[in-house]
């Protein structure tokens with residue numbers, strides 16, 4: 001069993017044992033936001049499908065209206081209208097005008113439009129104070145060309161992309177199945193929120209913070225409840241969990257006698273590694289149990305979140321074939337001192353703000369308590385300051401920072 005891996009080694013090992021999912025589902029447009037496209041998507045039709053007008057006004061022949069001005073207006077004969085969705089049935093001839101409304105097809109015979117503001121209606125005539133021009137015509141296929149790919153496999157469906165896919169004519173979108181991620185909390189002391197807290201009890205926060213991170217990364221959390229600190233109960237829970245793509249446990253991976261996750265995996269699983277040279281989050285275990293990858297997260301609430309974010313999120317990205325990096329790294333000026341952790345990499349929680357005048361364009365201030373048991377730093381911080389092994393960060397130094405929430409302005 002490999003042990004005490006560096007951050008980079010741990011990430012590489014985790015990704016090495018992660019397989020992209022191959023199952024594709026059809027998601028209706030309204031259920032598509034946040035999903036990952038499983039195939040390239042092409043436009044089913046040209047948009048616009050014919051030349052149309054971008055303004056309300058009159059369609060005409062440019063040649064008839066050249067030189068039109070307030071002093072020298074041009075009179076055209078009005079012959080009908082073309083509202084959006086109802087093309088003008090006839091053909092526009094010399095000296096004629098047809099009313100058009102934004103999005104309406106340009107009548108046959110017309111090659112220019114003039115905005116209604118630059119005209120006046122006079123019975124069956126239209127008076128133009130400006131020439132009609134082609135500049136407000138949206139040519140056929142200007143927006144979308146039939147058969148052309150606009151969205152790629154691996155693209156996350158943001159609101160704009162869902163709209164684009166709808167505009168391309170798709171009612172359902174091929175998306176990668178969401179990885180089903182089981183979350184099992186361990187610990188005799190752990191109780192569900194909403195129940196009375198027994199002496200020495202701790203409310204189960206890990207299940208919910210980690211489930212939220214799983215959802216953010218594109219996975220489907222499956223809450224498996226909690227087990228007390230016996231191997232028999234843990235094993236029964238895992239075996240009864242159903243089909244999952246990944247199991248996350250919390251707690252029970254350290255050195256103690258009650259660290260049952262580690263004990264069970266030593267006996268009945270395949271351990272890829274145990275422990276990462278980082279703080280918080282030193283003791284995770286990465287293994288396979290009954291054919292399913294299992295990541296044993298530490299029990300401390302900050303550690304559980306940080307470890308999932310740094311390793312679990314990249315796993316889900318890989319399973320989904322999701323393009324883009326699972327997290328960003330930016331540079332920032334440290335506002336405070338950030339303590340290192342000897343030979344380990346420290347991930348200190350910070351509040352990251354934009355500052356155009358700072359090197360790297362950001363500043364990072366230490367947030368609340370840095371204890372791995374105090375979750376406020378994850379609730380009110382938005383970033384991890386990376387303190388490399390054998391260093392500390394002094395205030396004023398430029399550091400690398402990994403945002404996990406919205407950066408403040």
Ligand code: AMP
Pocket residue numbers: 185186187189190202203204205206207250251252253254298299300301373
């Ligand atoms: P462990 O890794 O099991 O030794 O747990 C480390 C610390 O995390 C202990 O103080 C636990 O009480 C706490 N802890 C474990 N599981 C949870 C949980 N699901 N929610 C909140 N705290 C937890």
Ligand code: MG
Pocket residue numbers: 186187188251252258299
């Ligand atoms: Mg425990």
